[in-house]
Amino acid sequence: MRGYAAVLRAEMVPDSAPERVLHRLGFRTEDVRLIVLSHFHADHVATLCRFPKARVLARRDVFERIRACSPARNLRHGIFTELLPPDLAGRLIDVQARPVVHAGPPLDEGRDLLGDGSLLAIDLPGHADGHFGLCFPKLPTPLLYAVDAQWLLRAAFEQRVPGFPASLVAEKPGQLAHSARLLTAFRDAGGHVMLCHDPDPAPFDLREPSA
Ligand SMILES: [Zn+2]
Missing domain, CATH: 3.60.15.10 (Ribonuclease Z/Hydroxyacylglutathione hydrolase-like)
Structure with missing residues (x-):
């Protein structure tokens, strides 16, 4: 550790x-x-x-x-x-x-995790063996929580692959670009994309407790 x-x-x-x-x-x-x-x-x-x-x-x-x-x-x-x-x-x-369902363009398909189409697992390969993101297609603005598909949204949208040290951990670095293109296409289709480690504020962040 x-x-x-x-x-x-x-x-x-x-x-x-x-x-x-x-x-x-x-x-x-x-x-x-x-x-x-x-x-x-x-x-x-x-x-x-x-x-x-x-x-x-x-x-x-x-x-x-x-x-x-x-x-x-x-x-x-x-x-x-x-x-x-x-x-x-x-x-x-x-x-x-879990059942495979149509996730709509540009995601094509995902796994229906809760059985009601509200939460889909989306394959986002490259970062780790079997790495997947989560799509919330029924939100007013559909959300793709892409977890660790990239470190920074800005880098994903500019199609930059992660540098050191993130690249060191990547399971299949060659597939990271494919996942980054998917994130960009989702955003271009009007969706919202979030990552796990991007330090920029996101609309779904919990507010810090007031002092
Ligand atoms: Zn990770």
């Missing part, structure tokens, strides 16, 4: 800890029943153990590949299996078993 943190300068901001964020919304981590896991990088699974009652929507094929890999190979791709809850296999719901 220290190696990953050192390379990508990852750190947990206290006010962003899941307990604090949920408390501000009136919930506890035990109240969370469903988590969507877009990929298995350390910074996306580091707090999974704090949600003991949640089912986890994720790619079972990727999870099995990770379990079969050597620690050294996983480490090269930013994956630390010791961060995963020991009972994850039993709580995992396979995204690939």
